[in-house]
Amino acid sequence: MQSKHKKRICIVSRSLSEGGADRVAAMQSIFLHNLGYEVYIVTVLNSIKYPFKGTLFNLGxxxxxxxxVSGRFNRLLLFRKFLKTHNIDVVIDHRVRIKSLSECIISGFIYGRNVIYMVHNYTIERYFPSIKWFTELFYKKAFKIVAVSKGIETLIKEKYGFTNITTIYNPIDIDYINNLKSENIAITSPFVFWYGRFEEKQKHLSLLLEAYKKSDLVKYATKLVLMGDGKDKDFIIEKINALQLENSVVVLPFSTNPFAYINASKFTVLSSRYEGFPMTVLESMTCGVPVVSVKYKNYEYGIIKDGFNGLLVDNNPDSFSNAMNRFFEDENLYQNCKLNTLKSIEPYLVASISRKWEVLLDSI
Structure with missing residues (x-):
């Protein structure tokens, strides 16, 4: 379709394959394209699995x-040339940004002034280089810093004093999920479900395994299914074996369609120490499945309401395991939470969130 907007948007992402930020970047390329923007995507790694729209430049x-070293420098030059060749008007950067020298080159030499820096996680130090004067020099001049939750926005303001910041929540595409959630899966026994990156520091999967071990789910013949990849996958498998859970815990590789597993599960679980605005919660509720979650850092700004669309408990194995048991022991509670999932996601539907992006981009 012919663009009705003059602006050319370049979305920069680590990849289009794993994690919530990657999914959001891919989804953003689709809704911006559908709004009529001319969309370009630059990926740092060669891993493209999520559907997207636009012209892809795969630096990976x-x-x-x-x-x-020369190869890295050459990629930076190619990156700069790509932006200039396509006359990019606005860059939306979803990457983690911690290497001061690289970010100095990217922010000062490659990007123009119309940059939107995304912050997807409550650990905001992953999105701002450690040299504070450098961060203040470049990021306060950016067109906008966009946080995915009010908690993240508040934290950034407190630490850096930036005023060019706003919150736009992650969107959810209900039609896309509905088209995939009914696919057949290999698991036939009852199960609860976790999916994401195997990264112990943030996701705290050892807590989940300990809580599952303490719970009555094995008595209820309900397995725990873990889906994903990541640097700590071997550690998690060792933990499963150490807890003698190898017959009760199923580990599956990453899939672009976790929705069929969400849809078939009793409920999903979240054991993280901290999160931004977790896509797994939105996606679970889009499938009509409630969430049992610990109170991670920034949970106050999430969409889980204890006893309404899920359960929120203290971040320890006993509280977590008791919450899992409650969804088996109290059918009225479970059905009530299940009933309220879909109405909980209404403010985050892609039509609403894409409009907020349209307003922001058209204000440049």
Whole structure:
């Protein structure tokens, strides 16, 4: 379709394959394209699994051929040339940004002034280089810093004093999920479900395993299914074996369609120490499935309401396991939470969130 907007938008992402930020970047490319913007995408890694729209420049393919110092410098030059060749009006950067030297080059030499820096996680230090004067120099001049929750926005204001910041929540595409959630899956026994990156520091999967071990779910013949990939996957498998849960816990590889597993599960679980605005919660409720979650840092700004659409409990194995048991022991509570899931996601539907992005982009 012919663009009705003059602006050319470049979305920059680590990849389009794993984690909530990648999913949001891919989804953003689709709704911005559908709104009529001319969309370009730059990925740092060669991993493309989520559907997207726009012109893709995969720097990861080039990286795999030459990741030497000169190769890295060449990629930066190619990145700059790509933005200039396509006359990019606005860059939306979803990456983690911690390396001061690299970010100095990218912010000062490659990007223009119309940059929107996304912050997807409550650990905001992952999105701002450690040298504070550098962060203040470049990020206060950005067109906008966009946080995915009010808690993150407040934290950034307190630490850096930035005024060019706003919150736009992650969107959910209910039609896309509905088209995938009814696919057949290999597991036939009852189960509860977790999916994401195997990263112990944030996701705290050892807590989930300990809570599951303490719970009555094995008595109820209900397995725990974990889906994903990540640097701590071997550690998690060792933990499963140490707890003698190898017959009760199923570990599956990453899939672009976790929705069929969500849809078939009794409920989903979240054991994180901290989160931004977790897509797994939105996606679970879009499937009509409630969530049992610990109170992670920033949970106050999430959408789980204890006893309404899920359960929120203290971050310890006993509280977590008791909450899992409650959804088996109290059918009225479970059905009430299940009933309220879909109405909980209404403010986050893609039509509403895309309009907020349209207003922001058209104000540049």
């Amino acid at each position: 393919e080039i990286k795999e051929k030459n990741d030497s």
